[in-house]
Amino acid sequence: MMKRGLKLLLAIGLALLVLAWKLPTAAADSVGYSVRAILPSNQDDAQANYFALRVKPKEHQRLAVLINNTSNSSQQYLVSVNQAVTNDNGVIDYSQLKPKLDSSLKVGTKDIFTKGSNQKVTVPANTQKRVYLTYTMPAERLRGIILGGVYVEQVPSKTPKKSAAKILLNNAFAYAIGIRLRESPLTIVPDMQLHQIQAVQINRRNFITANLQNPQPGIMQKLTINARVTKVNSNQTLIRQQQANLGMAPNSNFNFGIPWGNQNLPAGRYTLHLAAKADGQNWQFARNFTIANKTVRRLNKTVLTPAKQPNYWLYALLGLLIAMLLAIIGYLLYRNRREKSAK
Structure with a gap:
């Protein structure tokens, strides 16, 4: 009986190994x-x-x-x-x-x-x-x-219509x-220019975006960007974002995002410090921008509120206080009994 059980387990194990071996091929052909x-x-x-x-x-x-x-x-x-x-x-x-x-x-x-x-x-x-x-x-x-x-x-x-309770994902x-x-074998060197800086919201999280443009008909590859935001006339970094292995198509632009996260944006004047390098070229930008009160009110209404974490320190303190109170009450009861027995 014991041997039959071992043989059955071995057969199941081999079947699972064969199935695992064939799964990648099926996925690739799908x-x-x-x-x-x-x-x-x-x-x-x-x-x-x-x-x-x-x-x-x-x-x-x-x-x-x-x-x-x-x-x-x-x-x-x-x-x-x-x-x-x-x-x-x-x-x-x-x-x-x-x-x-x-x-x-x-x-x-x-x-x-x-x-x-x-x-x-x-x-x-x-x-x-x-x-x-x-x-x-x-x-x-x-x-x-x-x-x-x-x-x-x-x-x-085309697939048959599903009921509202069943959603089909393709x-x-x-x-x-x-x-x-x-038309020419000569390679045109790309360039970078910084344009609009603004506060926006992406997936209910606040961002500062910097619009970067490559105005030349040449491809930019292996692009690394290091950006940070400070208050005007301050060196203290409030938010930072660094990304590598980026690229830019010829004559194109994109918005580089620096996440503020799910925190409320404070209005005020700020400075964007942005350094970029690609294919031996380097660019440095430092530009002031303002986040207006109306922008703050609009974005902070819909920002994703962070989930409140349990205050474990408060729980520990309450537990300690309760333990001390129980100890005092126990001591008082014990002393009261001794006094009664002494009489």
Whole structure:
């Protein structure tokens, strides 16, 4: 009986090991499709798996991406060519269909790619299909680069309506293939400028944000930012934020956030001290700004109130006082009994 039990436990253990071994493979195959670029002859970076192209003024070219539907059913995909921007996490972002473009951007993807670049494509089950995207370069010679991306997202399959008590969550997965177009091999050095500083609220937490701009048609990589806020004419740091491995798209801007947390903002005059470095370049900014009373009232109404922590010191003190009172009462009762017995 004992041996049969051991054999059963061993069999269950082996089954669990096999299941654990197969789970990662199943998760990897669950996406159901893949996308890759068909690189043309004017690719000027042999190591890149995205479109890194040398182009000419007035040049007209058709690019192709291959969508491979590995699922057992026909699927639809949204394909678009998007301008590269910098999101507020300091990441170069190709996913925004209609991003807010920086004022320094003169020629972007929307200016050179045809309207047919945004399309819905149907790919049968277990089939590959090429999707074509066409651009025409402007007549005027291009300085620096145009940076964008082919963004491919699967259209969710229609599901029956659920009752209010049942909420269905669909996991979305998308591919982005970069497009970098340049007419000259010369690299344009990026730059950084500091613009508006303001108090805002993100997810019910107060932040100071600094708008940082790269006004040049060059990519900024390996960006590190160290920012702190003080009162005007003071060296005492009130809040600080440091981040590394950030990036900025050409001719883009983003809001670098310095969290004030879930504390109330006090009105007043402050100084932002911000240091940044990227690819051997360094920038230093020190600028005064004001948080107005009306801003404080508006933000502090909706800030997430921190949960009150138990006051353990108070509990300990109360416990000690109770113990002392019990000891005194016990002593008094004991003394009273002795006095009665003595009589």
